[in-house]
Amino acid sequence: MEIIIQPDGEAASRIGARLIAGQVRRKPDSVFGLATGRSPVPLYDELARMHRDEGLDFARIRTFNLDEFVALPPEHPASYHAFMKAHLFDRINVPAAGIHIPDGAAPDVEGTCRAYEEEIRACGGIDIQVLGLGSDGHIGFNEPTSSLASRTRIKTLTERTRRDNAAAFGGPERVPHHVLTMGVGTIMESRACLLLAFGRKKAKAVAAAAEGPVTAMVPASVLQMHPRAILLLDEEAASALTRTDYYRWVYDHKPDWQKY
Ligand code: GLP
Numbered sequence: 001m002e003i004i005i006q007p008d009g010e011a012a013s014r015i016g017a018r019l020i021a022g023q024v025r026r027k028p029d030s031v032f033g034l035a036t037g038r039s040p041v042p043l044y045d046e047l048a049r050m051h052r053d054e055g056l057d058f059a060r061i062r063t064f065n066l067d068e069f070v071a072l073p074p075e076h077p078a079s080y081h082a083f084m085k086a087h088l089f090d091r092i093n094v095p096a097a098g099i100h101i102p103d104g105a106a107p108d109v110e111g112t113c114r115a116y117e118e119e120i121r122a123c124g125g126i127d128i129q130v131l132g133l134g135s136d137g138h139i140g141f142n143e144p145t146s147s148l149a150s151r152t153r154i155k156t157l158t159e160r161t162r163r164d165n166a167a168a169f170g171g172p173e174r175v176p177h178h179v180l181t182m183g184v185g186t187i188m189e190s191r192a193c194l195l196l197a198f199g200r201k202k203a204k205a206v207a208a209a210a211e212g213p214v215t216a217m218v219p220a221s222v223l224q225m226h227p228r229a230i231l232l233l234d235e236e237a238a239s240a241l242t243r244t245d246y247y248r249w250v251y252d253h254k255p256d257w258q259k260y
Contacts, residue, residue, distance in 0.1 A: 150183030
């Protein structure tokens with residue numbers, strides 16, 4: 001794992017945006033896995049700025065979102081479809097045909113999940129997967145005890161995650177119980193993972209994911225087995241890690257050819 005600690009979420013997100021921009025320039029038809037939640041918002045803001053001010057061209061990219069609530073139509077304001085439109089897709093030039101988000105409203109749940117996996121494969125796999133981190137250590141909506149080999153499927157949210165998502169729905173009791181999510185195994189097949197975590201609320205989950213044992217109780221800990229997992233953190237999210245001096249030294253002394 002590469003652990004990068006920055007003074008705040010904006011600075012960390014600028015590094016993430018540079019990584020994504022580099023990938024788009026090297027391979028214009030790159031495939032990105034995308035996340036929702038508050039964490040990737042500054043990243044999406046910076047990508048939108050790069051598109052507007054620097055002409056960063058997203059015309060050929062393909063995107064796959066991690067997850068969506070079951071039975072929520074795409075037009076629902078709390079849906080991840082609506083979130084992605086507002087925070088990224090309406091602000092860059094990605095064509096609608098390149099965008100994929102699990103269809104939470106689909107009647108055939110199993111068929112939809114299978115088809116999603118097939119679409120990812122048909123696009124050649126995901127080059128960079130953007131991830132947030134649940135306060136209980138989940139990635140996507142893979143709650144603790146999710147199989148570390150799981151594929152896209154239906155999952156039941158924990159009460160804690162429903163509480164964490166309450167604001168968008170106007171109360172925890174309105175948050176759906178079920179979601180469709182890429183599996184941990186699906187995420188692990190991406191060629192690089194970029195996990196963003198900011199704020200004190202994430203400190204415990206970050207420490208467990210990066211320095212704890214690999215366990216299905218903390219699904220993000222499986223990233224320790226990924227050949228290219230980068231954690232972009234602010235000071236608060238990094239505050240429960242034990243090796244911060246080492247992580248900072250490593251980042252500050254990267255050879256020039258390795259800098260982002
Ligand atoms: C939801 C999403 C996750 C996200 C998590 C954390 O559970 N499905 O992908 O990582 O929220 O959200 P936030 O970034 O708002 O803390």
